[in-house]
Amino acid sequence: MSFVRSLGAVTLLAAATLTNIVNAAVGGSSVSSTILILAPEGDSAYSATSGFDAYGIPYQLVTVPQSGTTLPTLNSSAKAGNYGGILILSDVSYDYGGDYHSALTENQYTALYAYQVAFGARMVRLDTYPDSTSGTAAVVASDGSEGCCADNVEQLMSFTNITGFPTARLVSGATVSTKNLYHYPAKITDSKTTWKIAQFATSGNFKSTSIAAVINNFSGREQMAFFIGFATEWSSTSNYLQHAYIHWITRGLFVGARKIYLGTQIDDMHLSTGLYYPQGRTYRVVPADISPHVAWTKSVNTRLPAGSNYFVEIGHNGNGDIINATNIGYNLANDPCIPVDAIYYDSPITSPDLEWIKPIGSGVDMWPQTPAQYSWSLACAQLDKLATWFMTPANRDAFAHMSHTFTHLNLNNATYDDAAKEIFFNQAWLKQLGLDAGKFSPAGLIPPAITGVHNGDVIKAWLDNGIKNVVGDNSRPVLMNPNNFHHLLHSTVAANGYAGLNIMPRWPTAIYYDCDTQACTTQEWTDTSAGTGKFADLLAFEKDVTTRYLFGLRHDPYMFHQANMRATGVSSYKVGSQTVYSLLQIWVETVIQEMTRLTLWPIMTLKHDDIAKLFLDREARDACKPNLVYTYAADGKKISGATVSTSNGNTCSVAVPVTFPGTASVSGGGSASRDSVGGEPLIMWATMSGQPVTFSLG
Numbered sequence: 001m002s003f004v005r006s007l008g009a010v011t012l013l014a015a016a017t018l019t020n021i022v023n024a025a026v027g028g029s030s031v032s033s034t035i036l037i038l039a040p041e042g043d044s045a046y047s048a049t050s051g052f053d054a055y056g057i058p059y060q061l062v063t064v065p066q067s068g069t070t071l072p073t074l075n076s077s078a079k080a081g082n083y084g085g086i087l088i089l090s091d092v093s094y095d096y097g098g099d100y101h102s103a104l105t106e107n108q109y110t111a112l113y114a115y116q117v118a119f120g121a122r123m124v125r126l127d128t129y130p131d132s133t134s135g136t137a138a139v140v141a142s143d144g145s146e147g148c149c150a151d152n153v154e155q156l157m158s159f160t161n162i163t164g165f166p167t168a169r170l171v172s173g174a175t176v177s178t179k180n181l182y183h184y185p186a187k188i189t190d191s192k193t194t195w196k197i198a199q200f201a202t203s204g205n206f207k208s209t210s211i212a213a214v215i216n217n218f219s220g221r222e223q224m225a226f227f228i229g230f231a232t233e234w235s236s237t238s239n240y241l242q243h244a245y246i247h248w249i250t251r252g253l254f255v256g257a258r259k260i261y262l263g264t265q266i267d268d269m270h271l272s273t274g275l276y277y278p279q280g281r282t283y284r285v286v287p288a289d290i291s292p293h294v295a296w297t298k299s300v301n302t303r304l305p306a307g308s309n310y311f312v313e314i315g316h317n318g319n320g321d322i323i324n325a326t327n328i329g330y331n332l333a334n335d336p337c338i339p340v341d342a343i344y345y346d347s348p349i350t351s352p353d354l355e356w357i358k359p360i361g362s363g364v365d366m367w368p369q370t371p372a373q374y375s376w377s378l379a380c381a382q383l384d385k386l387a388t389w390f391m392t393p394a395n396r397d398a399f400a401h402m403s404h405t406f407t408h409l410n411l412n413n414a415t416y417d418d419a420a421k422e423i424f425f426n427q428a429w430l431k432q433l434g435l436d437a438g439k440f441s442p443a444g445l446i447p448p449a450i451t452g453v454h455n456g457d458v459i460k461a462w463l464d465n466g467i468k469n470v471v472g473d474n475s476r477p478v479l480m481n482p483n484n485f486h487h488l489l490h491s492t493v494a495a496n497g498y499a500g501l502n503i504m505p506r507w508p509t510a511i512y513y514d515c516d517t518q519a520c521t522t523q524e525w526t527d528t529s530a531g532t533g534k535f536a537d538l539l540a541f542e543k544d545v546t547t548r549y550l551f552g553l554r555h556d557p558y559m560f561h562q563a564n565m566r567a568t569g570v571s572s573y574k575v576g577s578q579t580v581y582s583l584l585q586i587w588v589e590t591v592i593q594e595m596t597r598l599t600l601w602p603i604m605t606l607k608h609d610d611i612a613k614l615f616l617d618r619e620a621r622d623a624c625k626p627n628l629v630y631t632y633a634a635d636g637k638k639i640s641g642a643t644v645s646t647s648n649g650n651t652c653s654v655a656v657p658v659t660f661p662g663t664a665s666v667s668g669g670g671s672a673s674r675d676s677v678g679g680e681p682l683i684m685w686a687t688m689s690g691q692p693v694t695f696s697l698g
């Protein structure tokens with residue numbers, strides 16, 4: 001803990017001076033914060049843009065073809081700059097008949113450099129070769145080669161000096177993998193202009209540590225150079241490293257925000273699950289399985305950085321309670337359960353094609369004609385110990401709650417009536433148990449096996465019964481927003497049969513729905529997902545994939561199931577300092593311990609309706625196209641003010657976040673709410689009501 005605190009103190013000291021500039025030339029100038037990104041043709045530009053998209057930081061991408069291009073207008077007057085920073089990917093270089101060089105001309109570099117000095121704009125070069133333009137040279141390995149490494153050969157990388165980008169809140173010295181990211185180990189040749197910020201460890205013929213990234217100050221022109229390729233589409237390392245240059249190039253002052261949300265949703269609560277391995281067995285969690293997760297959630301939050309608030313969200317199927325309660329009731333002298341049976345039906349005929357669109361009005365009712373309303377008594381529902389356990393407020397409030405439908409009927413071919421009963425029976429049951437009085441999402445639903453999302457009758461039944469936000473499945477691309485994965489999917493008549501439903505993205509994991517043990521999920525991973533190795537290898541895979549999403553600021557929750565919470569009669573597992581039991585605990589510990597090893601970021605959970613609103617707000621905000629113009633003090637020694645504006649006459653239906661490296665307050669008209677979580681940088685959420693909102697910086 002004292003280690004974290006001392007890092008925090010360093011962060012604050014450095015942040016106070018982050019917007020201090022010593023450059024008289026910039027005095028009185030104003031600069032649009034838009035980042036100019038120059039990238040080669042092809043798909044690689046994604047690695048330079050995805051991080052800015054993640055934060056919501058405005059940028060302009062210019063793809064430079066081999067034949068070259070004209071640069072956009074860098075400044076519209078001597079005192080008004082159009083770009084807050086310049087990022088160049090892979091030096092926009094091409095092969096000119098065996099001669100590799102940049103498609104930008106000398107004159108264009110000169111113009112970019114002059115702009116940097118005149119407006120205090122920083123330049124980032126990603127995937128660049130170490131040479132005099134970054135005060136460095138390539139290290140020659142003991143076998144005479146340069147560059148590293150062959151496929152799947154490891155050379156670890158770590159930040160060594162994070163004082164240039166304190167608001168990124170990364171951990172110095174924590175290593176990350178560079179496997180399959182080609183890079184050039186470097187050395188500094190000009191120590192007057194150049195300082196090391198990251199290093200490569202020794203590997204193979206590189207017998208000494210070497211430099212991975214530097215910051216240069218060439219007579220006031222500031223540059224950061226990374227000697228490693230970036231691949232944010234598959235590399236967790238690239239998604240991690242990007243926070244250093246994003247915070248450095250912006251000086252920690254930008255439109256946008258960094259938040260880490262980790263949602264773990266547990267489907268099928270109260271149902272019994274047939275297990276994948278050993279086959280023929282079933283498991284239904286008991287209170288002794290769920291109970292340890294209460295203390296464990298508290299423990300997680302004490303170990304996460306200040307400002308964290310992680311919790312587990314439960315998706316309930318009330319009929320699972322009633323099945324158990326009515327079975328117990330049969331054996332009692334006075335059975336309190338009327339009707340004496342839960343809801344049962346024959347297995348519905350469904351389409352083998354998950355994305356089949358059901359014709360409106362087709363299908364047959366599977367539910368019995370009676371009961372038409374939920375009518376079991378509380379005394380009946382309470383016969384089941386699991387349901388009773390959740391009714392204790394202290395137990396209930398350790399989790400969030402939502403509906404997973406009453407019986408878990410496959411809804412792909414379902415009727416309106418059946419779909420409606422699945423909702424309003426469960427609503428009555430959730431109310432009877434008092435679960436809707438806790439952290440509850442009344443407009444939320446986890447569709448059973450994510451069925452019904454191409455069934456217009458079902459979607460109408462959901463909307464008619466107050467359900468607006470349903471969970472999707474990221475393994476099915478048609479359930480994700482095709483334009484922007486920071487937005488949710490809006491249902492349409494053409495694709496879903498009915499419009500107006502919000503479909504939230506959610507990640508499946510290698511912790512499978514039909515597994516309660518390490519052996520089971522490892523077996524299923526091996527059999528169905530080309531997994532190779534032991535349970536530890538499965539966890540390493542999950543750690544890599546999940547941190548890639550989290551470092552990419554993806555807020556999509558993760559899918560789990562009731563059997564994954566089994567904590568009794570299973571082997572313990574040690575993750576770092578923690579010995580835990582359930583597959584859910586093991587997975588969460590694996591992910592959060594990796595996040596806290598590499599960053600100081602708080603980790604939060606939002607209940608389902610709130611995370612859906614977060615996605616909707618993000619979409620509304622993006623449509624407002626917010627941007628920031630900042631102003632240098634007359635003496636050019638600091639950034640003194642910043643003004644946020646939006647297209648559409650400075651109106652926006654949602655607040656616009658502006659992140660500051662130090663203190664800030666609204667000056668002049670307008671208003672903003674202050675968001676200060678743990679040791680994170682200050683975020684001011686500006687209300688756009690017809691005027692720009694201006695801040696003065698402390």
Ligand SMILES: [Zn+2]
Nearest residue numbers: 267268448449
């Ligand atoms: Zn389910």
